Amino acid sequence: MKNGTPGSHYLPLTSVSSGKGAEVRPDVYAFTTQIVNVVMVGAPNTLNWVLVDAGMPKSDDNIMDAIEERFGFPAPPRAIVLTHGHFDHVGALSVLASRWDVPVYAHELEMPYLTGTRAYPEPDPLVEGGLAAKLSAFFPNEPVDLTGRVKPLPADGTVPEMPGWRWIHTPGHTLGHVSLFREEDRTLIAGDAFVTVRQDKLYQVLTQHLEISGPPRYYTPDWIAAKESVRRLEALKPAAAVTGHGHPVAGRELTEGLAELARDFDRLAVPDHGKYVDGE
Template identity: 30%
Template sequence: MKWIQIPLGPLQTNCYIIYTDRKSCLIIDPGEEAGKLFSAIEAEELKPQAVLLTHAHFDHIGAVDAVREMFDIPVYVHEKEANWLGDPTLNGSEFFMAGKIRAKAADHFLAAANERTIGDFNFQVFETPGHSPGSISIYFKEADFVAAGDALFNGSIGRTDLPGGNHDQLIKSIHDHLLTLPEETAVLPGHGPTTTIGAEMDGNPFLNGF
C-alpha cells in the first residue's frame, strides 16, 4: 500500500491518495483544487473507492462534491460532524473569508472500530477529538501509517480555539490513540510534512511532560 500527499488550497491542507498495487484508492480530505486530484489519479491510473474525512472543517471538504460526482463514490465522516458539511458556520468557512463552503451530506459514518473494510482496504478508526468534536485518525496497520488529520503534526498539534475544540481532550486523544502505535508508524498530518510516532514522542514540545 502506498500514499500520495497533495497540499491543496490557500491553507495547503494535505489530501492523501492511498492506493494498492491493484490500483484501487481511497481519497482522504479532498480540501480544494479538485483538478489536481484528478490529474494525480489519472497519472497513476487509479480507481477511487471512497472519500474519507478526518473531520469536516472547510479546508478539508472543499472538493468533496466534485470528487464524489466525478467517480460516483461514497463519502464517510464521523456522525458528530454530519451537519458540518452543509453548514458554513459549523465548518468554519463563514469565519475565514473562504466563502461559504458547503458539501452534500455524507453517505456513511465512521466511528471507532477495531477494523473496517472498504473495498480493498482494511484499516482502524480512532476517535481523536479535541481539534474538533468528530475528528478521527485512520490507521493502516499493515502499511505502518496513520492519517491523523489535524490532531497531530510534525512538531505540533492541532489548534483547539475553534468551536468544539478542547485542548485537554486533544492531548488525551493523542496519548491514548496515537502515541500507543509503534514508534516507526508514519504520521500523515492534515498540514505540513509527515513525521513518525517516535519522532513526536521524543521531540514534540506539546506532548513532552504530559
C-alpha cells in the same frame, strides 16, 4: 455562519509544497493542495484505492492531475474518507464526489457539518499565534451538504474499502475528528489531531518548516479533548505519519516529537489566550 461555504471560492493561501507529493508507504501517497494534504491509499496503477480528505476549495483539478500521475489515468476511488469536515479538508469534495459518484464516510458526529444542518464554531482570529491565525477570520465555517451521499463510519472501527486500517476517534479539533491507523506497519493518517507545521504562523506555513505541533490553534474549540487525542495517538507508537498540514514524518523524529507533544501538550500546543481557551 458568516464566512461562506466550503468550496465556493478560492483562498489565496499556498506553501512551497503545493502541488508536490510524497510516498509515505508503497501504497500511501500524500499530496499537498496549497497548505493541506490529501492522501491516496492504494498501490500505484490500480483501481483499488481510497481518497482521504479532499483539499482546499477549487483544488479538484490539481487533485485529479495528481491522481492521474499516481495511477496512470484518472481512476475514481472506491470511496472518500474524511478525517473531519473543515473547509480545507472538504474544499473539492462536492465536485469530486459528484464526478465520481462514490460514497463518502465520516464519523457520526461530523454528519451535521456534512449535511448542511450545522456550522462549525467560528475560527478565532484573536487566539495567540501568528499572522495565519489572524487570517482565519476569512476562513469559511459553513457546512457542505452531502445528504444522500455521506455515511457514518462503521461502529466496529473498520474503514470501508481500506482493509487492515481502523479509524480512531480523536476529537478536540472537531467533535467527530478521526485518525486512521494500520497496525501492520504502524502507519498513521492523523488529520489535524496533530500537525507537522505551526499552522498559526504564516512563515512556517509558507516554508513548511517541520515542527510536530498540536492542532491548528485558531480552529480548535476543545483543548482537553485534543490533548487526550494526542496521547491516544502517541500510545500507538506510529512508525510513519501523514498529518493534515506539513510534511510526512517517520522514525525517531516522529517518535520523539510526538512523545514530547503528548508529555508537554499544555505548553507546546494550548494557546495562552483565545475564546476557546478562556471559555468565552
